[in-house]
Amino acid sequence: MAIDRQRLSGLYSLVFGAAMTVVCCLELAFAGLSGFPLILGMLGIFSMLAGAVTRKQAHKALAAFEAAEGVGAGVQPPRKTAR
Numbered sequence: 404m405a406i407d408r409q410r411l412s413g414l415y416s417l418v419f420g421a422a423m424t425v426v427c428c429l430e431l432a433f434a435g436l437s438g439f440p441l442i443l444g445m446l447g448i449f450s451m452l453a454g455a456v457t458r459k460q461a462h463k464a465l466a467a468f469e470a471a472e473g474v475g476a477g478v479q480p481p482r483k484t485a486r
């Protein structure tokens with residue numbers, strides 16, 4: 404579960420970074436060069452880099468865990484709740 408959280412955190416960072424970069428590009432296209440869009444662009448690029456690194460670390464951790472414990476180890480079936 405911790406590896407899944409790390410993987411999803413990386414995905415969210417990638418999506419957030421892409422959105423910030425798009426906003427930066429739109430702001431630069433319509434408002435011109437100023438400090439705020441440049442800060443958004445740098446934040447977006449940094450977020451995408453951090454997300455990519457986080458996803459790669461999660462992938463390596465999952466591969467190591469599955470090599471040690473077997474494929475699908477740690478996956479639990481969903482619990483059935485009483486109604």
